[in-house]
Amino acid sequence: EAQVTQNPRYLITVTGKKLTVTCSQNMNHEYMSWYRQDPGLGLRQIYYSMNVEVTDKGDVPEGYKVSRKEKRNFPLILESPSPNQTSLYFCASSSTPRGNQPQHFGDGTRLSIL
């Protein structure tokens, strides 16, 4: 089954404790992206990747890091999480490098940072 898998689905942690949210897709897609979703603000793009070793900033990259060492994986790293990063996070992938084909989304990761 074609899917985007995120882990963990839920996480409660404390300020400053480094964490990684993993994302994996099994569709051999070129493009992957991370979004955060907040009430009243909608989905906002954090980072995206058009291919292995190619990443670029979205609209809200501050406080986040990403890497794309393999085509199927695109982890999101919070090196020093803060409470304002409490949010619902989605990973997505698309078949074309610029992502201008439909994106397939994971089921989300709910992060709470105390």
Place this chain on the structure above:
Amino acid sequence: EDQVTQSPEALRLQEGESSSLNCSYTVSGLRGLFWYRQDPGKGPEFLFTLYSAGEEKEKERLKATLTKKESFLHITAPKPEDSATYLCAVHPGGSSNTGKLIFGQGTTLQVKP
């Protein structure tokens, strides 16, 4: 600045009562406009892609249309199972060859039996 605005924020309909959701956009060029459906606790699910003004796509009770400034998602004779949040997203073009995707804030639709 590239921007996507959806209206209304929330919409309540009776079963069978047709209506339309609006997505207005201002972007430097348009490489594609997408409609997604999002159910509570789930990731967005793809519905339609529109690429040029005048284009229309249909799927069951849903029909998406596109002009140079906005897109509409028409819902004909909705059923309770159509209740969800509908998201519009724009892939801007212009001179930069980016992978950015800009979402509107969504319209939450509730259809009562």
